[in-house]
Amino acid sequence: MTRPAPIRVRIFVYNVGFGDCILLCFDYDQGRSRTVLVDFGSTQKAQSGAPPSMNDVAREIGEQCGGKLDVVIATHRHADHISGFAGSSGAVISGLQPEVVVQPWTEEPGLAVDATDSAASSPRAGNRKFTARLDRLHAAAAQVLHQIPRLAATPGVTASLTNELRFLGETNIKNAEAVKALQAMGDRHEYASFGSDLGLADVLPGVGVEVLGPPTLAQSPEIAAMAASDADEFWHLAATADAVPGQPSVRDLFPGARTARRVPQEARWLVPRIDKMQAEELLSLVRILDDVMNNTSLILLFTIGETLLLFPGDAQLENWSYALQRAPNSADICARLSQTRVYKVGHHGSLNSTPRTMLWGGFARAGQVDPAERLITLLSTRAGKHGSESRGTEVPRGRLVEELEARSELVNTQDCRAASGWWREVVVPL
Incomplete structure (x- = not known):
């Protein structure tokens, strides 16, 4: 029996300021849509066109997914990606009854303990x-x-x-409440690394989900040095x-040492x-x-027929380099990524999360004039919160944004205004 395949994907990008929150809705000819939430967090509210709270975002997600989430993906532990899973907004997401929660291998509860002599x-x-x-x-x-x-x-x-x-500092604390909420959410948990089989064929019919990162220590011992x-x-x-x-x-x-009372x-x-x-x-x-935390981020490739959607979380160069250069099938991966239709810009547009030659330079759709063929890029960010222009480390990186605007159909959350709403919908026919 042939599995049903989606006829289109609707992508909702929410302006949560400095953070990530994206909903994928895969629509079918018959039956309900299947939905995937990729991250749900923020550390700095948007300057304009922003929702009043993460509770409002959660309620909007509930409406747009028809009251049911199939998969929740938390790309990594940073607060700007998972803070919304804590508290009342997290309770709303949990109430949407996701079946599967996907996180990087570093989040597996059995690993998050100190190594003992007996475990050595x-x-x-x-x-x-x-x-x-x-x-x-x-x-x-x-x-x-x-x-x-x-x-x-x-x-x-x-x-x-x-x-x-x-x-x-706020971004890199443990976010224990959100971590616990994710552990309690869903019927099944997948802790993924490069090459993992997530077992989502029945949950997302006709949608392939390939894990391109992060690598494990066995695959890439270099990450331990980080x-x-x-x-x-x-x-x-x-x-x-x-x-x-x-x-x-x-x-x-x-x-x-003695402590001096007065200087x-x-x-x-x-x-x-x-x-x-x-x-x-x-x-x-x-x-x-x-x-270090950014390089534990999931890199996920969604494939529907010949349409590819690439979601790398905050993965930086060290994470990318395994899939694109050192993995046994890296040449095949690069060839397939060249046909990417939708790219979620990594790490809010930072300088080394979209490798210029290894990744961006290989996108065949970048620069295409025909809207039906042109690369679509999604950028969730807020300027002025991370890095500095004087050091060339500002987020988003100005030169990257210029390139995204010139060579792709860019959806930038900073373009959201109160009059036009605090989220954007992108429809990709399949």
Whole structure:
């Protein structure tokens, strides 16, 4: 018996500010549509055309999916991708009764524990150690947040520096409530890595879902090095044991040293300079934490007949490079990706989440004039919250946005205005 195939896909892109929230609706000739929610989070509300709250987004999703979600995908743990799954907005999503929840392999509950001596011989011991490192990096982000009030009051520490520290710190904390909500949601959970079979043939008839990332440690041992410097290895964090109560893994740097009650007059000029230096070092650290978590992101390719939809979450170059260069079938993957019809722009348009030569340069539909053949790109972002133009790291990257506008049909959440509504619908005939 031939499986039914969708006749079109409707894509709803919600303006949640700095975050991601996209609903895919696969429509069939007969029977109900099948729906997939890809991420549901935000850390900074949109400047204009924004919904009043994530509750409003959740209710709108409920209406547009007909009261039923089939699959929920949380590409990775960053707050701007999963924060909405916590609290009342998360309860609305859970009430839509998703059948399957898909997350990266790093989120599997059985792995998120410290490796013990008895587990050292297990083939999964390396994965356990890696996820334990991720937990320690989350604790480091919490420490950074704890120090911001003091740094903000320090002469010489600029508001832009403390704002970026706060933004990245809030993004990289563990988001425990949202994580627990995802674990409790759905009838089945899939923790995916490159090449995983998600078993969605019955849930999404006629839709292939291929996992292109992240790789496991066995597939790409290099990713372990990204998190090798855990919280105890950063001296300026180890020196602030009391910054976050309840973090026993962080120790005094010099536990036997005497503590001075007052700074000598002749040394007071040095204190703000040291504080400024610490703030700059913390910002460098929290950027590292951000990159590590981004590279645990799912990269998913939806295939309906000859139509390809590519959703890479926040995957950065290190994640992409396995699928596009080092995997045994990388040449085949690159050939197929060249025909991508819809591309969700990675990491809100950052400088290294859309590899210029490995990925963007291979999109055959980029630059096509015919709207029926032209590449469609989806960009969910808010400018001014991440990176800086002076360093060439602003998000979204100006040069990338110019290229997207010139060579694709760009749907940019920043173009949403109150008068035109806070979401956009893209219809792709199949």
